[in-house]
Amino acid sequence: MDALAVVALIGRMVAGFSLLMAVPMVYAIYAGELVADDFLKATATTLAIGGLASLMTRRFRRELQPRDGFLLVGLTWAVLPTFGALPLYLALPGLSPTDAYFEAVSALTATGATVLSGLDTMPASVHVWRCLMMWVGGLGIIVLAVAILPMLGVGGSQLFRAEITGPMKDSKLTPRIADTARAIWGVYVLLSLACALAYRAAGMSWLDAFVHMGSTVSLGGFSSYDASFGHWNSPDIEAVAIFFMLLSGVNLTLYYVVWRERSPAPLWRNAEARAFYLVLAASIALIAVYLWATGAYDSLGAAFRHSAFHVVSIATTTGYAAYDYASWPLFASLLMILLGCFATCAGSTGGGIKMVRLILLLKQARHEFVRIVHPNVVNPVVLNGRAVSDRVMNNVVGYMMTYGAVLVGLTMAMLFTGLDAVTAFTAIVACVNNIGPGLGEVGPAVNYGGLSDVQTWICAFAMLVGRLELLAVLVLFMPAFWRD
Amino acid sequence: MDALAVVALIGRMVAGFSLLMAVPMVYAIYAGELVADDFLKATATTLAIGGLASLMTRRFRRELQPRDGFLLVGLTWAVLPTFGALPLYLALPGLSPTDAYFEAVSALTATGATVLSGLDTMPASVHVWRCLMMWVGGLGIIVLAVAILPMLGVGGSQLFRAEITGPMKDSKLTPRIADTARAIWGVYVLLSLACALAYRAAGMSWLDAFVHMGSTVSLGGFSSYDASFGHWNSPDIEAVAIFFMLLSGVNLTLYYVVWRERSPAPLWRNAEARAFYLVLAASIALIAVYLWATGAYDSLGAAFRHSAFHVVSIATTTGYAAYDYASWPLFASLLMILLGCFATCAGSTGGGIKMVRLILLLKQARHEFVRIVHPNVVNPVVLNGRAVSDRVMNNVVGYMMTYGAVLVGLTMAMLFTGLDAVTAFTAIVACVNNIGPGLGEVGPAVNYGGLSDVQTWICAFAMLVGRLELLAVLVLFMPAFWRD
Ligand SMILES: [K+]
Ligand SMILES: [K+]
Numbered sequence: 030m031d032a033l034a035v036v037a038l039i040g041r042m043v044a045g046f047s048l049l050m051a052v053p054m055v056y057a058i059y060a061g062e063l064v065a066d067d068f069l070k071a072t073a074t075t076l077a078i079g080g081l082a083s084l085m086t087r088r089f090r091r092e093l094q095p096r097d098g099f100l101l102v103g104l105t106w107a108v109l110p111t112f113g114a115l116p117l118y119l120a121l122p123g124l125s126p127t128d129a130y131f132e133a134v135s136a137l138t139a140t141g142a143t144v145l146s147g148l149d150t151m152p153a154s155v156h157v158w159r160c161l162m163m164w165v166g167g168l169g170i171i172v173l174a175v176a177i178l179p180m181l182g183v184g185g186s187q188l189f190r191a192e193i194t195g196p197m198k199d200s201k202l203t204p205r206i207a208d209t210a211r212a213i214w215g216v217y218v219l220l221s222l223a224c225a226l227a228y229r230a231a232g233m234s235w236l237d238a239f240v241h242m243g244s245t246v247s248l249g250g251f252s253s254y255d256a257s258f259g260h261w262n263s264p265d266i267e268a269v270a271i272f273f274m275l276l277s278g279v280n281l282t283l284y285y286v287v288w289r290e291r292s293p294a295p296l297w298r299n300a301e302a303r304a305f306y307l308v309l310a311a312s313i314a315l316i317a318v319y320l321w322a323t324g325a326y327d328s329l330g331a332a333f334r335h336s337a338f339h340v341v342s343i344a345t346t347t348g349y350a351a352y353d354y355a356s357w358p359l360f361a362s363l364l365m366i367l368l369g370c371f372a373t374c375a376g377s378t379g380g381g382i383k384m385v386r387l388i389l390l391l392k393q394a395r396h397e398f399v400r401i402v403h404p405n406v407v408n409p410v411v412l413n414g415r416a417v418s419d420r421v422m423n424n425v426v427g428y429m430m431t432y433g434a435v436l437v438g439l440t441m442a443m444l445f446t447g448l449d450a451v452t453a454f455t456a457i458v459a460c461v462n463n464i465g466p467g468l469g470e471v472g473p474a475v476n477y478g479g480l481s482d483v484q485t486w487i488c489a490f491a492m493l494v495g496r497l498e499l500l501a502v503l504v505l506f507m508p509a510f511w512r513d
Numbered sequence: 514m515d516a517l518a519v520v521a522l523i524g525r526m527v528a529g530f531s532l533l534m535a536v537p538m539v540y541a542i543y544a545g546e547l548v549a550d551d552f553l554k555a556t557a558t559t560l561a562i563g564g565l566a567s568l569m570t571r572r573f574r575r576e577l578q579p580r581d582g583f584l585l586v587g588l589t590w591a592v593l594p595t596f597g598a599l600p601l602y603l604a605l606p607g608l609s610p611t612d613a614y615f616e617a618v619s620a621l622t623a624t625g626a627t628v629l630s631g632l633d634t635m636p637a638s639v640h641v642w643r644c645l646m647m648w649v650g651g652l653g654i655i656v657l658a659v660a661i662l663p664m665l666g667v668g669g670s671q672l673f674r675a676e677i678t679g680p681m682k683d684s685k686l687t688p689r690i691a692d693t694a695r696a697i698w699g700v701y702v703l704l705s706l707a708c709a710l711a712y713r714a715a716g717m718s719w720l721d722a723f724v725h726m727g728s729t730v731s732l733g734g735f736s737s738y739d740a741s742f743g744h745w746n747s748p749d750i751e752a753v754a755i756f757f758m759l760l761s762g763v764n765l766t767l768y769y770v771v772w773r774e775r776s777p778a779p780l781w782r783n784a785e786a787r788a789f790y791l792v793l794a795a796s797i798a799l800i801a802v803y804l805w806a807t808g809a810y811d812s813l814g815a816a817f818r819h820s821a822f823h824v825v826s827i828a829t830t831t832g833y834a835a836y837d838y839a840s841w842p843l844f845a846s847l848l849m850i851l852l853g854c855f856a857t858c859a860g861s862t863g864g865g866i867k868m869v870r871l872i873l874l875l876k877q878a879r880h881e882f883v884r885i886v887h888p889n890v891v892n893p894v895v896l897n898g899r900a901v902s903d904r905v906m907n908n909v910v911g912y913m914m915t916y917g918a919v920l921v922g923l924t925m926a927m928l929f930t931g932l933d934a935v936t937a938f939t940a941i942v943a944c945v946n947n948i949g950p951g952l953g954e955v956g957p958a959v960n961y962g963g964l965s966d967v968q969t970w971i972c973a974f975a976m977l978v979g980r981l982e983l984l985a986v987l988v989l990f991m992p993a994f995w996r997d
Contacts, residue, residue: 419903450847
C-alpha cells in the first residue's frame with residue numbers, strides 16, 4: 030500500500046475540483062447573487078487544501094499498484110463530496126454538515142436524492158453547482174466502470190466493453206484504456222450539448238436547460254424546482270427528457286460503434302441494449318394500462334404520457350420526482366423501482382445491478398433447468414455470441430450475493446433506527462441503485478430531509494457503495510486488503 | 514413421459530392417504546363428535562377414488578424415469594391436498610373450497626399458514642387431521658430432499674447428505690437411498706415420541722401434546738388454539754417447544770451419525786448445524802436486548818423468554834403465531850422473518866434457502882473479494898473439509914436466482930391485486946419459505962382468511978413451489994420438459 034502516493038493524486042484532484050467550483054462562482058458573481066461570497070470562500074478553501082496536499086506529497090508521486098487503485102477510487106468518492114458540500118453548507122442557511130455532505134454525495138454519485146426543499150427560491154448558482162457535480166459525477170462513473178474497475182480486476186471488462194460486440198470484435202477498436210476513456214468523453218459531451226439544445230428548443234430557459242441537461246445525461250435526476258418536471262407540465266419537454274434518458278441508459282461506447290459503422294444496428298444487435306429497450310417498452314405499456322384500469326388517470330392517453338415519463342425516469346435510475354407518482358397504486362411504483370434495480374446497461378451512467386448481469390444470471394438459472402431435463406448437456410453461458418468465462422460468471426455471482434447482503438443489511442440498519450418498512454427498504458433500494466427518490470417518507474412528494482443524521486449517513490454510504498459497484502468499496506473493509 | 518405410470522402411483526398414494534384420514538375419523542367416532550360423518554364421507558371418497566385410479570391404471574405400472582419423477586413429486590403435493598381438504602370442507606361450515614385447499618396445502622407443506630379462526634371451539638378431530646397432515650408432510654419433505662430430489666439431479670446430494678461429513682465419510686454409512694429414508698424415518702419417529710411425552714410432562718393434555726408434537730417436529734406451526742402457545746403462557750411448555758424445534762432444525766441424518774458415534778460431536782463438527790446454532794443464539798440475544806431497550810418488555814428476563822421462543826419459532830420456519838410479535842418494533846419481527854429465509858439446515862423439515870446454500874454463496878462472494886486482493890489465487894469453495902464441485906455451486910446459484918425471481922414475481926402479483934406492500938411481501942416470504950404467518954394483514958394476530966381467492970391461490974402456489982425446492986416444480990412449467 031502506498032497511501033501517500035494516493036494522497037498526492039487526491040490532492041491534485043481536489044485542486045482540479047476547485048476549478049469546477051469556479052463555474053458557479055463566476056455565475057454567482059455575474060448574476061450579482063449574494064452567495065457569490067460563499068462560493069468564493071469555498072473555491073479558495075478547496076484550491077488551498079488541494080494545492081497544499083498536492084505540494085506536500087509531491088515527492089511521493091509514483092506509479093500506483095492495483096491495490097492502491099481501490100484506495101484511490103474509494104477516497105475520491107468520499108473526499109470530493111466533502112469539498113463539494115462546502116458551497117452548499119455556506120450558501121444555504123440552516124443546512125447541517127451531514128445534510129450538505131449527503132447532498133454532495135448524491136450529486137457526485139448521480140443519485141439525485143435530495144435533502145433540500147424550497148428549491149424554487151434558491152440562488153441559481155446553487156443549482157448550477159448541484160447539477161455540474163452530477164454531470165461530472167456521471168462522466169466519472171462511466172470512466173470508472175469502463176476503464177478503471179476492469180483494470181483493477183473488478184466488474185469484468187467483458188461486461189462493460191461493448192465494442193467487442195458482433196462483427197467489430199476483431200477490429201481492435203479503441204484498445205487502450207486512455208482511448209476508451211476519450212471515446213466516452215466525446216460521446217458524453219456531444220450527448221450533453223444535444224440535450225441542452227433540445228431542452229431549450231422545447232421551451233426551457235437557457236439556465237434550466239443547462240441545469241437539467243446535467244441531471245439528465247448523468248441519469249442523476251436533480252431539478253431546480255420542487256415540482257421537478259411538473260414545473261413545466263409540458264409534453265414536449267418530457268419527450269426530450271425521455272429521449273435523452275433512453276440514450277444515456279445504454280453503454281455509451283456503443284455509440285462509438287454506431288458512429289464507426291454509420292448505422293444504428295449495433296444498438297439492436299447488442300443483447301443488453303435490446304433487453305433494455307424491450308423491458309422498458311413492455312413496462313410502460315403495462316403500467317399505463319394498469320393506471321388507466323385502476324382509475325388513476327381518466328384517459329389512456331394521459332396514463333401513457335405519465336407512465337412513459339416516470340417509467341423511463343425511474344427505470345434508468347434518473348429519478349425525477351415529478352407529479353408525485355407516490356399516489357399511484359403501489360404495484361406501479363414498486364414495479365418502476367424494481368426496474369431501476371437492473372434495467373440500465375453496464376457502461377452507462379445508470380445505477381443498479383445492470384441489465385447484463387441480470388441476463389447472465391437468468392441464463393445461468395435457465396441452464397440449471399435444462400440440466401434437470403438433459404443432465405448430460407454441458408453448455409457455457411453465451412452472451413453476444415461469445416462464451417462467458419467462469420471467471421466473469423463467478424464475479425457476477427459474487428456481485429449479486431454482495432448486492433443482496435448490502436440491501437438486506439442496510440435495510441435492517443434503517444429499521445433498527447425505528448423507520449417504517451416501506452421507507453427503510455425503498456430508501457436503501459433507491460440509494461444503493463442510485464435512483465434517488467424512494468417511497469413513504471423518502472417519496473417524490475417529500476425527501477431525505479426528514480431523516481435523522483444516522484439515517485442520512487447510512488443512505489450516503491449506500492449511495493457510495495452502490496455507485497462504486499459494491500466490491501470496489503467493500504474490499505476496503507476487508508482486513509486482508511490491508512495486510513501485505 | 515409416462516403419465517399413466519405416474520397416475521398409477523398417485524392412485525396408490527391417495528388410497529394410502531385415506532388410511533391416514535381414518536385416524537381422525539376413528540377419533541371423531543370414539544369422541545362422539547358430530548363431524549364423524551364428514552370424516553367418514555371424506556375417507557370413503559378418498560379411498561374410492563384412489564383405489565379406482567390405482568386399479569384402472571394397474572397395467573401401466575412400471576419403473577419410472579427421472580423425468581417422470583418430477584411429475585410425480587409435483588402432482589403428489591398438488592393432488593394430496595385436494596383430498597386432505599375434503600374433511601375440512603365438509604366439517605367446517607362456511608369454509609370455501611379455495612380456503613380448504615389452502616389449509617391442506619399449508620398442512621402438507623408444513624407451512625402453518627391458516628385461514629381458520631375460532632380454532633378453540635372446533636372439533637378436536639379437525640385439529641388431529643390438520644396436524645397429522647403436517648406431521649406426514651414433514652416426513653415426506655425430508656425424504657424428498659434427502660432421497661428423491663438428489664436422485665432426480667436437483668438440490669445436489671452433497672448438500673443434503675450430512676453423513677459424508679468428517680471422519681465418517683469413508684464408512685459408507687447408509688449408502689442406499691432406501692436405507693437413508695429408513696434412517697430418517699427412525700429418527701423422525703423417535704423425535705416425535707420424545708416430543709409428545711415432553712409436552713405432556715410439561716403440562717399439556719394428551720390430545721394437545723399429540724397435536725402440537727405434529728406441528729413441532731414438522732416445523733409446521735399449526736395450533737389448536739387461536740392464541741397458539743399463548744394459550745398456556747407456560748415457560749415450561751415453551752422450553753419444550755424451543756428444544757424440539759432446535760432439534761428438528763438440523764439435518765436429521767446427523768442424529769444417525771450421533772447415534773453411531775455415541776457422541777454429540779458430529780452436530781458441532783458439521784459446518785451447517787454449527788452456523789444454525791450460532792446464528793440463532795446471536796439473534797435471540799440481539800432481539801432480546803433490542804426489545805428490552807425499546808421498552809417492549811419491562812424486564813430483560815421477559816424479553817429473553819419471548820425472544821427465545823419467537824426467534825426459534827420463526828427462524829426454524831415453524832411459525833407459531835403466539836403473543837402477537839407483530840406489535841414488536843418492525844426491526845425485530847423482520848429480522849426473525851429474515852432468519853426464517855435461510856436459518857434451517859438442509860435435510861431438516863425446515864423451509865427456506867437452507868443454511869448450507871447461504872454458507873456456500875457467502876464463501877463464493879468472499880472468494881471474489883480475496884481475488885481482488887490476490888488476483889492469481891485459485892481456490893475452490895470448501896465445505897466440511899471437501900471441495901464443492903462447480904456442478905453443485907452452479908445448482909446453488911441457479912436456485913438462488915430462481916428464489917429471488919419467485920419472491921419478486923409473486924410479491925408483484927400480490928401487489929397487482931391491490932394489497933399493501935408489507936402484507937404482500939411478508940405473505941409471499943412466509944409462504945415460499947414455509948414459515949406460516951407474515952406481518953400486516955397476514956400477521957400472527959390475524960391470518961390468511963382475509964385474502965381474496967386469487968391471493969389465496971397465489972399463496973398456495975408459493976407454498977408448493979418453496980416446499981419442493983423451487984426447481985423441482987418450476988421445471989414442469991418449461992416447454993422443454995414436455996418435449997421429447
Ligand atoms: K439517479
Ligand atoms: K412452518
